[in-house]
Amino acid sequence: MKIMVAVKRVVDYAVKIRIKPDKSGVETQNVKMSMNPFCEIALEEALKIKESGLAKEVVAVTMGPSNCVDTLRTGLAMGADRGIHVEAARDLVPLSVAKVLKKLVEVENPGLLILGKQAIDDDCNQTGQMIAGLLGWPQGTFASKVVLDKEKRVATVDREVDGGLETLCLDLPAVITTDLRLNQPRYATLPNIMKAKSKPIKKYTPEELNVEIKSDLEVVQVTEPPKRKAGVILSSVDELIDKLKNEAHVI
């Protein structure tokens, strides 16, 4: 079985973002970029499945401008066998990403597609569900545990839902999106980073895949969220209780 993993290049999670003065978006020039943390978890899960002998190959896919290849190399250094880069000039909305992924699934025929549950830049939480819908595959979103049964061709997935943990059984092929607690992603070691440089990366354009990139969404503006006014530091529990009771009237 082949596993396909989608990875996204995003502003590093530790960076304090800045909004562009013209309100057109968030500053991404000269800002540290990394692989989306949920994508790292997705890739780690795919690698674990491969190491347990249930999958033969792990293919990492990314979409975006040419510098997304860096993210793909990170994925290859973690252990993915090869990469696919779909070069697109501007930001793609999840629907477009899902359509491109669908074409790649038709080319590559993976038995399992793993994505992160959301990208930490747009916080959309849509792509996995959309690709599953387009393919007509079952979906296991917000997964915190994945168990594959190769014989029966099913995956048992524990999902993090509002009320607790939900367990689903999915027929393969399926789409899984990863939650934080699924695993602890590995670091790429120096020898593996060197090796990754010689691993193949195939390039496509959306046109070659016959996907029309249209967008029915337009960003009007990006602004700062309203700031909270500065609070006060109190000196004792008595003062706190007094403030909560007589100033804030919340208890």
Added chain:
Amino acid sequence: MASRLLLQNLSKRHLLRSTFASRSASTLVLAEHEGGSIKAQSLSAVVAANSLSQDNPVSLLLAGSGSSLHQAAEKAATCHPSISQVLVADSEEFAYPLAEPWAKLIQLVQLKGDYSHVIATSDSFGKNILPRAAALLDVSPVTDVVDINGPRQFISYIPDTGIRYGYQETGQALHQKYFGVRSTSTSWLLVKGHRVMILNCVEVCRPIYAGNALCTVRYTGANPCMLTVRSTSFPVPPISVDSKSGGASISEVDLSTLDEDSVGKSRFMKLSSQDTGRPDLGSAKIVVTGGRALKSAENFKMIEKLAEKLGAAVGATRAAVDAGFVPNDLQVGQTGKIVAPELYMAFGVSGAIQHLAGMKDSKIIVAVNKDSDAPIFQVADYGLVGDLFEVIPELLEKLPEKK
């Protein structure tokens, strides 16, 4: 394949038909029910539908199986004045919230009902299902909406006229501004020999980058505009039920044409939840949260005790969940729950941006931390620098009894 072609044709025709003809909005709200009544959060989606347009008939979609479904439908019919219709889909397929049959159901209901908007609450239920349904309908959904700027008319593109685009509250005003004519009933206009298209659009606001930026997006695509809304941003006011209105009509969804391609490929096995008897984290008025500094699951019980005394829900940081102090459905933050209670009390929480993303819309924030430089103090209304192992017992002792 055939069905997909049909769908594409439908959505194209749809695009042409939209605009003035469908100026009056109609909204489908995907609702959740439990134990014979609809969940409180689902009503915030109805409130969001109201802010789209005053005159907006809301159809509530309830699915499930058995008597509790019909009981919930009865209650839903009278629970909010703007609900004009309750659609009930009764089938074994919907006994559990599986995305595959539910997304198909939304597709089916949308193709029949031609709604201008489809709204769900952005909880794990809505986020799981709505994007899948959007893909089936070939539209881009918008998640986690915190504000809505009503439907507007919008000119998509006018070549060679110098007008890039423009929008106004009503089609009439738009026409007068750009063409000096009164509104026509067509979605196409001839401007200087060019055919231009006029679309309905919706502007919504949503947080991005863990709430560190607010993004206003304009949806200009085909019907329906699909949104998941943050329930804390659309609070449900206490509603006095008008007994005269007699409530909404209840009708069954005809499921005979439900396409069963991908249904049955996923099966529900079990749900493990912990019933604590405390208020629900997402809708509680007071939330008491503990972080890594609690050191152990044993110590975390102090937080629970305090919560009991205040009638509050218990929350946790990712660190506390990862350390195994509490189950993960208590996590507050970018990847956990988003809460906006009246009072949020954080004990031993440093205040990482991912955590702040989940609670900084709380009315009053109280932080107790040993480290006076902890970032949590930058958002706290009241801060107390001190050892939580001393502060919590003192609070327990001195807090007034809950009435």
